[in-house]
Amino acid sequence: MSKTLAASKRLAAISLVTTALFAMAWSIGCGTESAGPDDDAVHQADATVLQADATVPPTSEPVKAVSRIAFESYRDGNAEIYTMNEDGTGVVRDTNEPSDDANPSWSPDCSKIAFHSNRAGNNDIYVMNADGTGITRLTTDPATDQNAAWSPAGSKIAFWSARTGNNEVFVMDVDGSNQVRLTDHPGNDQLPAWAPDGSRIAFSTSRERNPEIFVMNIDGTAPA
Numbered sequence: 001m002s003k004t005l006a007a008s009k010r011l012a013a014i015s016l017v018t019t020a021l022f023a024m025a026w027s028i029g030c031g032t033e034s035a036g037p038d039d040d041a042v043h044q045a046d047a048t049v050l051q052a053d054a055t056v057p058p059t060s061e062p063v064k065a066v067s068r069i070a071f072e073s074y075r076d077g078n079a080e081i082y083t084m085n086e087d088g089t090g091v092v093r094d095t096n097e098p099s100d101d102a103n104p105s106w107s108p109d110c111s112k113i114a115f116h117s118n119r120a121g122n123n124d125i126y127v128m129n130a131d132g133t134g135i136t137r138l139t140t141d142p143a144t145d146q147n148a149a150w151s152p153a154g155s156k157i158a159f160w161s162a163r164t165g166n167n168e169v170f171v172m173d174v175d176g177s178n179q180v181r182l183t184d185h186p187g188n189d190q191l192p193a194w195a196p197d198g199s200r201i202a203f204s205t206s207r208e209r210n211p212e213i214f215v216m217n218i219d220g221t222a223p224a
Contacts, residue, residue, distance in 0.1 A: 068130070070094075070104035070113055081115055083130070094132030101126075105148045105157075107174075114138075114148035114157055125159050127174070138176030145170075149192050156218075158182075158192035158201055169203050171218070182220030189214075 067086045072079050076093070079100035084091040095101040099119040106113055111130055116123045120137065123146045128135040139145040143163035150157055158171045164181065167188035172179040183189040187207030194201055195215075202215045216223040 072102045107150050108154040116146035152198040160190035
């Protein structure tokens with residue numbers, strides 16, 4: 001492969017993930033890292049604009065969509081998942097465990113939140129209803145599974161796992177079944193993010209020594 005073509009593919013990869021992240025910034029996610037235990041860690045804090053109720057009669061005033069933001073916070077002593085309105089009001093604690101619950105990710109229809117937790121001894125992927133009820137464990141491997149990312153269609157969840165000896169990207173059905181390894185490389189592949197149309201997955205990797213962004217097909221082929 002020529003240097004020009006390789007550079008072009010890398011730029012395309014950066015463009016895809018940048019587009020995906022900016023597209024998600026309002027529709028399903030935006031966030032900042034915590035500076036310390038007294039701050040709210042909005043790791044992948046996801047804000048989803050909910051569609052206005054179609055049964056509301058039309059008025060002369062535009063109907064403002066309602067949105068909620070999910071975030072992790074240490075305000076009660078350990079990492080827990082909270083939700084709030086876009087203006088910071090209506091804060092609700094969704095998880096309540098002595099262990100850490102982190103990295104919330106909204107389902108596309110805003111009905112569920114995926115997250116990872118070490119409540120069973122190591123980080124695993126869990127899912128719950130938007131109000132914190134119905135918590136279900138999706139992964140049970142002794143190694144770390146974390147950073148869940150819902151597919152735009154809502155049928156798959158991507159995540160990374162250390163179950164094979166180093167960090168690799170996996171995908172599974174939303175009920176935890178059909179867990180499939182997508183990457184296979186000695187470098188660490190992690191932090192998956194779906195393209196807005198669901199056709200590609202971007203991820204962070206150290207396979208070329210320095211951390212870089214790669215993209216691949218949703219079956220794990222053609223990483224570049």
